[in-house]
Amino acid sequence: MNRVGDVVRIAQGLLVVRAPDDATPEIGTPVVDETLADVGRVVDVFGPVERPYLAVSPADGIVLADLLGERLYAD
Numbered sequence: 001m002n003r004v005g006d007v008v009r010i011a012q013g014l015l016v017v018r019a020p021d022d023a024t025p026e027i028g029t030p031v032v033d034e035t036l037a038d039v040g041r042v043v044d045v046f047g048p049v050e051r052p053y054l055a056v057s058p059a060d061g062i063v064l065a066d067l068l069g070e071r072l073y074a075d
Contacts, residue, residue, distance in 0.1 A: 002074045004031055004042070005054060010064045015040065015056040017072055024052055030075035031056050039072055 004025055005017040019025075029042045039062060044055035056072070058064060 001032075001036075004029075004056075004072045004074050007056075007067045007070050007072060008053075010068065011055075013058070013064075014043070015058060015064060015067060015072075017054040017056055019045075019052050019054055021051055025054070025074045031072050032075045033067070033070060033072060036075075038075075039067065 002023065003020055005019040007015050008018045009016045024045055025042050027042050031039045031042060033039055038059045040056045040058040042054050043057045045052050047053040
């Protein structure tokens with residue numbers, strides 16, 4: 001399980017995640033939380049190449065506000 005990054009904000013119904021320095025997941029990568037519950041999928045990568053942001057489209061039933069500050073992982 002690879003770390004995707006930390007949720008830093010919510011924008012236009014998407015989770016904005018700050019990626020770590022080491023690796024950036026590809027668009028379409030499934031994302032889970034630390035309990036391995038499905039959170040959604042990466043739909044965009046943007047920002048600086050060294051440490052980009054990810055836009056994650058949430059899965060059905062996900063309460064976005066509950067995920068602010070949480071660390072997410074690639075499934």
